[in-house]
Amino acid sequence: xxxxxxxxxxxxxxxxxxxxxxxxxxxxxxxxxxxxxxxxxxxxxxxxxxxxxxxxxxxxxxxxxxxxxxxxxxxxxxxxxxxxxxxxxxxxxxxxxxxxxxxxxxxxxxxxxxxxxxxxxxxxxxxxxxxxxxx
Amino acid sequence: xxxxxxxxxxxxxxxxxxxxxxxxxxxxxxxxxxxxxxxxxxxxxxxxxxxxxxxxxxxxxxxxxxxxxxxxxxxxxxxxxxxxxxxxxxxxxxxxxxxxxxxxxxxxxxxxxxxxxxxxxxxxxxxxxxxxxxx
Amino acid sequence: xxxxxxxxxxxxxxxxxxxxxxxxxxxxxxxxxxxxxxxxxxxxxxxxxxxxxxxxxxxxxxxxxxxxxxxxxxxxxxxxxxxxxxxxxxxxxxxxxxxxxxxxxxxxxxxxxxxxxxxxxxxxxxxxxxxxxxx
Amino acid sequence: xxxxxxxxxxxxxxxxxxxxxxxxxxxxxxxxxxxxxxxxxxxxxxxxxxxxxxxxxxxxxxxxxxxxxxxxxxxxxxxxxxxxxxxxxxxxxxxxxxxxxxxxxxxxxxxxxxxxxxxxxxxxxxxxxxxxxxx
Amino acid sequence: xxxxxxxxxxxxxxxxxxxxxxxxxxxxxxxxxxxxxxxxxxxxxxxxxxxxxxxxxxxxxxxxxxxxxxxxxxxxxxxxxxxxxxxxxxxxxxxxxxxxxxxxxxxxxxxxxxxxxxxxxxxxxxxxxxxxxxx
Amino acid sequence: xxxxxxxxxxxxxxxxxxxxxxxxxxxxxxxxxxxxxxxxxxxxxxxxxxxxxxxxxxxxxxxxxxxxxxxxxxxxxxxxxxxxxxxxxxxxxxxxxxxxxxxxxxxxxxxxxxxxxxxxxxxxxxxxxxxxxxx
Numbered sequence: 001x002x003x004x005x006x007x008x009x010x011x012x013x014x015x016x017x018x019x020x021x022x023x024x025x026x027x028x029x030x031x032x033x034x035x036x037x038x039x040x041x042x043x044x045x046x047x048x049x050x051x052x053x054x055x056x057x058x059x060x061x062x063x064x065x066x067x068x069x070x071x072x073x074x075x076x077x078x079x080x081x082x083x084x085x086x087x088x089x090x091x092x093x094x095x096x097x098x099x100x101x102x103x104x105x106x107x108x109x110x111x112x113x114x115x116x117x118x119x120x121x122x123x124x125x126x127x128x129x130x131x132x133x134x135x
Numbered sequence: 136x137x138x139x140x141x142x143x144x145x146x147x148x149x150x151x152x153x154x155x156x157x158x159x160x161x162x163x164x165x166x167x168x169x170x171x172x173x174x175x176x177x178x179x180x181x182x183x184x185x186x187x188x189x190x191x192x193x194x195x196x197x198x199x200x201x202x203x204x205x206x207x208x209x210x211x212x213x214x215x216x217x218x219x220x221x222x223x224x225x226x227x228x229x230x231x232x233x234x235x236x237x238x239x240x241x242x243x244x245x246x247x248x249x250x251x252x253x254x255x256x257x258x259x260x261x262x263x264x265x266x267x268x269x270x
Numbered sequence: 271x272x273x274x275x276x277x278x279x280x281x282x283x284x285x286x287x288x289x290x291x292x293x294x295x296x297x298x299x300x301x302x303x304x305x306x307x308x309x310x311x312x313x314x315x316x317x318x319x320x321x322x323x324x325x326x327x328x329x330x331x332x333x334x335x336x337x338x339x340x341x342x343x344x345x346x347x348x349x350x351x352x353x354x355x356x357x358x359x360x361x362x363x364x365x366x367x368x369x370x371x372x373x374x375x376x377x378x379x380x381x382x383x384x385x386x387x388x389x390x391x392x393x394x395x396x397x398x399x400x401x402x403x404x405x
Numbered sequence: 406x407x408x409x410x411x412x413x414x415x416x417x418x419x420x421x422x423x424x425x426x427x428x429x430x431x432x433x434x435x436x437x438x439x440x441x442x443x444x445x446x447x448x449x450x451x452x453x454x455x456x457x458x459x460x461x462x463x464x465x466x467x468x469x470x471x472x473x474x475x476x477x478x479x480x481x482x483x484x485x486x487x488x489x490x491x492x493x494x495x496x497x498x499x500x501x502x503x504x505x506x507x508x509x510x511x512x513x514x515x516x517x518x519x520x521x522x523x524x525x526x527x528x529x530x531x532x533x534x535x536x537x538x539x540x
Numbered sequence: 541x542x543x544x545x546x547x548x549x550x551x552x553x554x555x556x557x558x559x560x561x562x563x564x565x566x567x568x569x570x571x572x573x574x575x576x577x578x579x580x581x582x583x584x585x586x587x588x589x590x591x592x593x594x595x596x597x598x599x600x601x602x603x604x605x606x607x608x609x610x611x612x613x614x615x616x617x618x619x620x621x622x623x624x625x626x627x628x629x630x631x632x633x634x635x636x637x638x639x640x641x642x643x644x645x646x647x648x649x650x651x652x653x654x655x656x657x658x659x660x661x662x663x664x665x666x667x668x669x670x671x672x673x674x675x
Numbered sequence: 676x677x678x679x680x681x682x683x684x685x686x687x688x689x690x691x692x693x694x695x696x697x698x699x700x701x702x703x704x705x706x707x708x709x710x711x712x713x714x715x716x717x718x719x720x721x722x723x724x725x726x727x728x729x730x731x732x733x734x735x736x737x738x739x740x741x742x743x744x745x746x747x748x749x750x751x752x753x754x755x756x757x758x759x760x761x762x763x764x765x766x767x768x769x770x771x772x773x774x775x776x777x778x779x780x781x782x783x784x785x786x787x788x789x790x791x792x793x794x795x796x797x798x799x800x801x802x803x804x805x806x807x808x809x810x
Contacts, residue, residue: 002269002270003234003237003238003266003267003269004267004270005233005264005266006265006267007263008264010801012801014713014714014716014758015716017463019462021462030463030468031463032470033755036757036758036762038757038758039689039714039716040689040716040755040756040758041688041689041690041715042687042716042717043718054235058232059229059231059232059234059235061234064264065167080715081709081711082713082715083689083711083713083714083715086713087711087713095463095464096464097459097464097465099408099465099466100459100464103406103408126687126718127413127718128412128413128414129410129469130411131410131466132408132409132411133406133409134407134408135407135408135523136508137538137540138504138508138537138538139536139538140503140504140534140535140536141535141536141537142533142534143534145396147312148311149284149308149309149310149311150311171352171353171357173284173357174309174311175282175283175311175350175351175353176282176283176285176309176310176312177313178312178397186540187540189504193422193435193500194422194500194501194502194504194505195504196536199534200437215303216303216304216306218308218309222308261280261313262313271778271808272808272809273774273777273806273807273808273809273810274807274808274810275774275805275806276805277803277804278802278804287599289598300598300603301598302605324772324778327694327696328692328770328772329769329770329772329774329775330774331806333705334804335707364599365598367594367599367600368545369543369594369599369600372543373541373543373594397548398547398548398549399547399548399604400546401543401544401545402544402546403541403543403544404542404543405544417580417581417582418580419554419578419579420581438620438621441621441623443554443622443623443626443627444554444579444581445552445554445581445620445622445623446553446579446580446581447581448582448583448666486573486574486580487576487580488554488576492576492578531550532583559732570733571733572740634734635733636734637729637734637735638680639678639680639736640729640734643678667683668682668683668684669680669683670680671680671681672678672679672681673677674677675678675679675726
């Protein structure tokens with residue numbers, strides 16, 4: 001009896017897209033407004049999906065209170081009210097695209113989650129743009 | 136040409152999490168506020184997904200009016216404005232976690248749905264906590 | 271420069287509508303499913319509106335962190351994961367309709383808010399049924 | 406590192422369900438209100454999912470600005486503020502069910518998308534009725 | 541103790557904007573895509589607000605079940621799955637703008653509502669465009 | 676026949692709260708995480724309300740296409756993908772609180788709107804924190 005459980009969380013952060021191997025003209029051409037020099041920001045919405053067997057004693061796949069706390073420690077404390085490009089070591093040398101943020105979050109959570117669970121993350125940069133990893 | 140169709144429905148119900156094999160202290164430790172004795176409740180949102188071939192005469196996988204009626208009969212009439220722990224026979228001897236509610240709903244609908252269709256359910260306990268079965 | 275600021279919060283609670291001055295038949299006739307004996311429940315969404323002058327030193331009408339904490343202390347701790355009919359003294363002798371819950375919340379918050387602010391509350395019982403006080 | 410990216414778009418259109426091989430009574434029986442002769446309409450919400458590898462130079466699976474423009478050219482310009490039954494050649498001889506609209510949209514987008522990407526579409530006819538293709 | 545209660549409902553309808561006193565060029569210039577000849581449509585969301593005193597016996601301003609039924613009879617049965625320009629007598633000689641639809645709905649409901657209540661309607665043509673009457 | 680029409684728009688921006696007349700300790704004490712030095716950001720949602728008489732020739736209070744364009748020119752082009760503290764002259768010497776942003780937006784739009792219309796703005800900093808001006 002394999003069930004998937006989901007928990008939503010959110011963090012507010014600044015970022016910009018800029019590839020340091022390219023000149024300004026190329027950066028502006030590829031990234032448009034997302035390359036503006038002084039950063040912009042988003043209310044990121046995060047959806048964490050954990051799949052596993054239901055424990056008959058609790059009726060839980062995993063305690064969502066525990067999962068919520070894990071997301072707080074691993075994701076919100078690192079990213080919330082931060083500048084992803086400047087403040088977050090995980091993005092040194094890595095573009096802060098939604099795709100890359102989702103992969104970084106997945107790696108952070110995967111390291112804390114027992115291997116008997118599967119893990120997927122969905123990250124909304126805006127209500128109309130979002131990503132999932134792994135696909 | 137296999138397409139999935141989704142129908143959303145909802146019911147309002149009271150419940151609490153309590154394992155009768157444990158003492159009060161253990162129940163409170165594991166379930167926290169969800170164990171409070173006099174019940175709390177939720178606006179449960181249900182998303183039913185039926186997958187199958189499109190009928191060329193109707194353009195339908197399944198008539199959503201019929202599916203809506205099925206959800207009303209099998210789920211809403213059993214659960215809506217009820218206390219899941221007390222009023223619903225399907226939860227005697229089974230914890231009323233979102234995971235278990237989703238499995239019970241899937242079993243009720245599966246019994247009424249032709250085997251040529253696949254069935255999945257997603258159940259929102261709150262906008263931030265939800266489950267899917269089968270995973 | 272008078273601005274209104276809003277903060278949303280939520281609590282999950284059980285309740286039923288029952289007028290002890292009426293017999294069962296009258297209760298069932300007036301309140302329908304909301305009168306079912308073993309309670310049902312809702313994810314209540316609360317929207318608190320505070321109106322006042324903007325403080326030029328902070329740019330705030332009121333610190334929303336403080337307001338959020340006030341809602342937690344005055345409303346969530348009293349109502350969240352509770353049975354409104356049984357557990358909450360404010361509803362002894364008062365029907366737990368959305369209208370009355372909103373008035374009770376307004377009274378609790380008003381008592382803690384400086385008189386230079388105006389206060390309004392909106393309470394969603396479901397996404398389709400909600401109330402505002404004062405009107 | 407395979408990631409899925411999603412872009413939401415919308416169009417407002419009129420339609421009706423009517424099978425010309427059936428008489429009026431059969432059409433009304435099967436399609437109910439959706440068969441009313443003078444059309445009704447919807448705010449269709451479209452969710453396009455593209456799956457592929459992340460480009461290390463951009464952090465993108467695909468430029469969402471480009472994808473948004475593609476949806477505008479291929480879908481919105483054809484369908485927005487149109488009568489799907491009368492104005493859109495793709496629906497001549499095909500019922501304008503949500504299932505069929507999703508398949509038509511998938512075909513239009515698939516023809517413009519490099520084969521290294523996977524493509525899925527989800528189409529909301531209303532917030533409570535929606536479909537996905539391929540399933 | 542004056543409280544406002546709200547009930548949301550919805551209907552799906554086709555319409556177009558066209559002023560018969562103007563030629564085609566003027567209509568197209570003023571109304572743009574909304575003037576396309578074969579109609580388009582919307583999922584209209586309606587929010588009905590009734591303000592009055594709370595009845596101490598019920599805790600209600602007005603029974604929302606009754607209000608919901610009234611909206612069904614007066615609004616949904618007239619407008620749902622209809623072409624507002626062709627099928628609805630109230631719009632003969634009147635443009636089917638969101639503003640006018642809101643006024644028509646207000647008049648229909650006002651006629652059925654006791655004068656001790658105030659009435660306001662909000663109508664969403666899309667999630668981004670909506671109107672309120674009276675202002 | 677006075678009707679209010681609403682148009683929603685959005686912009687993504689970076690900001691921080693910092694009062695230059697205070698030392699770091701006082702800023703951190705009052706503004707908490709919102710004072711972090713390298714900025715954070717939001718998906719701001721803007722709701723513009725214009726109240727006036729319905730024009731019998733168009734059924735419009737104001738052409739929402741025109742209003743949408745006005746918001747684009749006056750608000751989105753100034754604020755979208757910008758750092759409000761650094762890039763926007765209107766916030767030099769003014770804290771970038773939601774309250775102040777709403778007042779700045781109202782002033783920008785008011786200057787372009789005929790005096791026969793009333794104007795109100797609502798600004799969502801997050802789905803749970805928002806403001807209205809004038810109150």
